Amino acid sequence: MSSNSLPQKIRRAELKNPPLARVLAQVRWPDLTSFDLQRVTSRISENLGVAYPFIREESEVEVVVTQSGVAEQKSRGRIARFFSGDEKWSISVGRNFMALESTDYTNHDDFVDRLLDGLSAVHDGVTIPRFSRIGYRYTNRIVGKADLDLLEAHFVPAVLGGHTASPANADLVHSMTESVYRVELAYLLVRSARLGAGQSIEPTLPPVDEPSWILDLDAYEEGHLVVNRDEVRKKLIHLSGIASNHFSDVVTSQFYERYDS
Template sequence: MTIRTASHSDVPALLTQAPLARVLVQVRWPELSSFDLESVAATMARQLSDGFPLKRRDSEVQLLFTPAGPQQQANGFVHRLTSAADDWTISVGESFIALETSAYKGHEDFIARLRGALDALNETAKIPVVTRIGYRYTNRIVGADDLARLSERFAPSVLGGVGDAPAGSTLVHSITESVYRLDGAALLVRSAQVGANESIDPTLAPVQEKSWILDLDAYDESRNVFTVDSVCERVNDLSAIASGQFHALTTEEFTKRYA
């Protein structure tokens, strides 16, 4: 399988009916000797209140894989700043900041909002280095007709059991996962068909019907000095990797359906 990398000028325009469930960027740093999460979150909330007027504090949940299966474990707190429509969220924890949306309008709009969040963080806290930057696109297909046409719209490499179901059978559950390394980064491509009220990720709310999920997470785990410009530049690279590969995995039939 060849991983496609491209500049944003090479990536097809955003589809008007794209099945994006969310777009997420997360930037992580090591535990710091001087970082007051409560103060940082309060200051950022004031600075970003025009676009993110709502604020809440949640328990930060960590997913642990144990012999008994995946288990969730509380790991401190995370502050969330949310838009009035609840479709944009900035999350800040002891060692990370994330921007997430379910109302993606394109990369340029997304990166401008990310820069605003990073500027506010940079003015409030001293982050010396970052240890991980990730850009994630999560797509979700629902509806009996669209689920029946997955093999027409996506490459066989991400169909897993969907493409190999025995004649006359009903597929209950299928997960396919691959990790690729390229250009100093990695790309996790995960697809899954799940039942109603099921999800493959505790951070992704399930829906009340059967669905098929295609999740692309491009990330860089190298240690680098933190600057807003350098983070945004790397985010651009990672976005191009993930979105370029998404378009490489889809067919003309997919484009016709979601254009």
């Protein structure tokens, strides 16, 4: 099956009360000989300003994730970030990327349409011959003592890290597990982390003021990728299917009973 083919069957977890902290998709491209961020942001404002009326300029920071936390590295330049009226949706654009992020994700089709609309606005401001990376990412966050105590009932051992190997009479304070899988031409990065209050796996994910457990699924493909809208849609469907199917593989029937009610 080619990288543009769909998985045999996509098993999306359509839950009434999903533990999603955010959904994020990003498209990256190589360095361009000419890129005018102001021109690109003007096109986004003209085309999508009604849906994203607020704008904020930020710094793009390169980060390295380690077992002891996140170490910030040098700035990679300026980015513009557009927000919806309720600030639950945002489009970010920088010299080498465009990303869509939502904390109010409802369905895959709506999300992909919004991302493609953002890319169309970017293309109005700059010519991009090819993409170098397309990724689709789901970040789940479990909070509350009752649900944290039930992690072993809701998830398979492979994603629980230190939860399945804690010493007797010990409380797990921090644990991080990372795995990368190759799926045809794509990759799936799976990270799980038990975090204390005020901690996060990276700067782009705001922390919460209580202990939490994160399951982060990032499906992506790298290489010489075409910019055609239909082909990008196919890749997004394929990548989200990889992440969704893996999520279905690592949760139990008790998980569905808890989060689909």
